[in-house]
Amino acid sequence: MYRYDEFDHALVQDRVTQFRRQVERRMKGEISEEQFRPLRLMNGLYLQLHAYMLRVAIPYGTLDSRQMRKLAYIARRYDKGYGHFTTRQNIQYNWPKLEETPDILAELAEVEMHAIQTSGNCIRNVTSDQYAGAAKNEIEDPRIWCEIARQWSTLHPEFSFLPRKFKIAITGCENDRAAVKVHDIGMIMKRGAAGEVGFEVLVGGGLGRTPFVGKTIREFLPKEHFLSYMEAILRVYNQLGRRDNKYKARIKVTLHETGKEEFTRLVEEEWEAIKDSTLKLPKEEVDRIAAHFHPPAWKALPNDAPTCDSRAASDPEFAAWLRHNVEEHKTAGYAIVNISVKPPGEPPGDVTDVPMEAMAEMADAYSFSELRVTHVQNVTLPHVEKEQLPALFDDLAKHGLATANVGLVSDIICCPGLDYCALANARSIPVAQELTKRYTLERQQEIGDMQIKISGCINACGHHHVGNIGILGVDRKGEEHYQVQLGGSASEDASLGKIIGRGFTQDEVIEVVDKLLDTYLELREGEEAFIDTYRRVGMNPFKERVYGTA
Amino acid sequence: MTQIVIANYLGSGRVVFLAKGSGNGSVSWGELIDTAEVATDEDRATALLALAEADVAERNVVMDPYLIDVEEEGGSLRPTKYREAIRALGPTVRQDLGKQAEGAEA
Ligand code: SF4
Numbered sequence A: 001m002y003r004y005d006e007f008d009h010a011l012v013q014d015r016v017t018q019f020r021r022q023v024e025r026r027m028k029g030e031i032s033e034e035q036f037r038p039l040r041l042m043n044g045l046y047l048q049l050h051a052y053m054l055r056v057a058i059p060y061g062t063l064d065s066r067q068m069r070k071l072a073y074i075a076r077r078y079d080k081g082y083g084h085f086t087t088r089q090n091i092q093y094n095w096p097k098l099e100e101t102p103d104i105l106a107e108l109a110e111v112e113m114h115a116i117q118t119s120g121n122c123i124r125n126v127t128s129d130q131y132a133g134a135a136k137n138e139i140e141d142p143r144i145w146c147e148i149a150r151q152w153s154t155l156h157p158e159f160s161f162l163p164r165k166f167k168i169a170i171t172g173c174e175n176d177r178a179a180v181k182v183h184d185i186g187m188i189m190k191r192g193a194a195g196e197v198g199f200e201v202l203v204g205g206g207l208g209r210t211p212f213v214g215k216t217i218r219e220f221l222p223k224e225h226f227l228s229y230m231e232a233i234l235r236v237y238n239q240l241g242r243r244d245n246k247y248k249a250r251i252k253v254t255l256h257e258t259g260k261e262e263f264t265r266l267v268e269e270e271w272e273a274i275k276d277s278t279l280k281l282p283k284e285e286v287d288r289i290a291a292h293f294h295p296p297a298w299k300a301l302p303n304d305a306p307t308c309d310s311r312a313a314s315d316p317e318f319a320a321w322l323r324h325n326v327e328e329h330k331t332a333g334y335a336i337v338n339i340s341v342k343p344p345g346e347p348p349g350d351v352t353d354v355p356m357e358a359m360a361e362m363a364d365a366y367s368f369s370e371l372r373v374t375h376v377q378n379v380t381l382p383h384v385e386k387e388q389l390p391a392l393f394d395d396l397a398k399h400g401l402a403t404a405n406v407g408l409v410s411d412i413i414c415c416p417g418l419d420y421c422a423l424a425n426a427r428s429i430p431v432a433q434e435l436t437k438r439y440t441l442e443r444q445q446e447i448g449d450m451q452i453k454i455s456g457c458i459n460a461c462g463h464h465h466v467g468n469i470g471i472l473g474v475d476r477k478g479e480e481h482y483q484v485q486l487g488g489s490a491s492e493d494a495s496l497g498k499i500i501g502r503g504f505t506q507d508e509v510i511e512v513v514d515k516l517l518d519t520y521l522e523l524r525e526g527e528e529a530f531i532d533t534y535r536r537v538g539m540n541p542f543k544e545r546v547y548g549t550a
Numbered sequence B: 001m002t003q004i005v006i007a008n009y010l011g012s013g014r015v016v017f018l019a020k021g022s023g024n025g026s027v028s029w030g031e032l033i034d035t036a037e038v039a040t041d042e043d044r045a046t047a048l049l050a051l052a053e054a055d056v057a058e059r060n061v062v063m064d065p066y067l068i069d070v071e072e073e074g075g076s077l078r079p080t081k082y083r084e085a086i087r088a089l090g091p092t093v094r095q096d097l098g099k100q101a102e103g104a105e106a
Helices: A006-027 A033-041 A065-078 A101-110 A142-153 A223-240 A251-258 A260-274 A283-292 A306-314 A316-325 A353-366 A386-398 A429-438 A441-447 A506-523 A530-537 A540-547 B042-059 B082-089 B099-105
Strands: A045-047 A052-057 A062-064 A082-085 A090-093 A168-171 A185-191 A197-203 A215-222 A326-328 A334-339 A350-352 A370-373 A379-385 A452-455 A469-476 A479-486 B003-009 B015-018 B062-073 B076-079
Touching: A006 A033, A006 A101, A033 A045, A052 A101, A062 A065, A065 A082, A065 A090, A065 A101, A065 A353, A065 A370, A142 A168, A142 A185, A142 A223, A142 A283, A185 A223, A197 A223, A215 A223, A215 A260, A223 A251, A223 A260, A223 A283, A251 A260, A306 A316, A306 A386, A316 A326, A316 A334, A316 A386, A334 A386, A350 A353, A353 A370, A353 A379, A353 A386, A379 A386, A429 A452, A429 A506, A441 A506, A469 A506, A479 A506, A506 A530, A506 A540, A530 A540, B003 B042, B003 B082, B015 B042, B015 B082, B042 B062, B076 B082, B082 B099
Parallel strands: A168 A185, A452 A469
Antiparallel strands: A045 A052, A052 A090, A062 A370, A082 A090, A082 A350, A185 A197, A197 A215, A326 A334, A334 A379, A370 A379, A469 A479, B003 B015, B003 B062, B062 B076
């Protein structure tokens, strides 16, 4: 894992001191709320429906047990005992006090964490694959590049006041677990013709009011040009991006209005001018960062796991967990374990202090102290010995963390919605809670791979556009209503869902999901997943079932 | 029409209501909706909001005051818009938190 050097420490400490003074001045009335708002937002502090909300960055979703313990401690000491893991690999606290926020930031700084660039029109927390460093078909650990991007983008003077916020996601293999195609810049690691490593560069993906799947503007970028190319993209965007209209200010609209060809030409032109500048990454510098992501000391193990196999043969609950929550690791004898923090009936992504601490303990005991937070709002232990899986499962079960539903119907992405969020039109959590309680594990297994994603407003923090079934909360004449979309995907085959028709009440939308699932099960061929059936048969059969007419 | 003024405490961020008895030079804020000063006509509502805004500038204890519509229901005040009702009570998915749990939390 990356460890702060003296510059990182100084920067984060200085920011805490600076913010402490700003808070003092605000409390004394020396600065108004209007003057203070941008300052608090630069430190991740929002004002939501009931109280302030602090958004803390978990850089590229990686954290160690010490950091997870600190997050638990902050939840207990400064908040109401829980935090919310978001789709951008951040954690949000819903009830911090303004006066205590500098103390929280100081606590975070102790474990090399902060809330910088979790808000505002700057480059936000770079996100990545939760399996980084463990994924079977990974070319290189993408976190090396995420960390390079983090250092480059942190307080970057030219890009601190962009037309709008800017989100970057990077993955180290062809499997997309980081939704890279719906980010402002998506980088997919690839090999070139001669086997050299580089990136496919996508630009202009995004959700929100105007969703787009990102477009490839460069098929292959040699990795030493990683920063100069991003700088070129940001420069073009910074100049062309619309500052006259907030809703048209994201790079996806710039790309759309400028046209991919012209936009690419401008980027390449800018890049030509800077590609051999100081932004060209010397190998020694990449190696210096890469050293922080050296693989842990895996043992040489056989790939067979007899203890694990015999437990699976005799314990169907363990077998189900193994099947849904555990993934193959790149090293023999190891596995990647996904911890579902979505037991039936609970708000997706909300975790209380005790399970957070339990996960930290388990990271120490089973996974070289490492954890990851995923964009689907779960937690991953990246390096677990296969023979330890039964013991880990038992420990997880003791803390209610052994729900075997990763990738199934109840593994729902859901934003905070109107229960917390000042921008919301409707509640999203109650819909998720109802759906997660609705289907037995057998039923969920019968349905198979499914991504339901729910947002409480058009800002789409719950990624509803890329849900196989997407649900969007809207306000219809003062009533909460829900629009349903079908056919979205956030994976390597990314696609945007289409609205099925008129919206529904909260009760109706639950029944609609039932009908959609029934229709799929009737129509599917063989092992076909929901998304594939939808792509094959189209919207009409689903529409007919839901409305009684196509 | 029936309206009250809602705002947030500066320090804690908690939702507050311009309290009964505010006026004539004195302003106070209460955390429970039933303690709110109620305006039943537009002039009074405007006056209450002006009072709240003046208090923001003078005492710096609350921020972002605005008027919301309420109705009386069984002797209690209830915002007519569900957004404001959730603000006044707390998250519907965590009934143990927010105003709705005030008794239990105290
Ligand atoms: S999608 Fe809307 S309601 Fe949900 S968290 Fe984002 S802004 Fe809030």
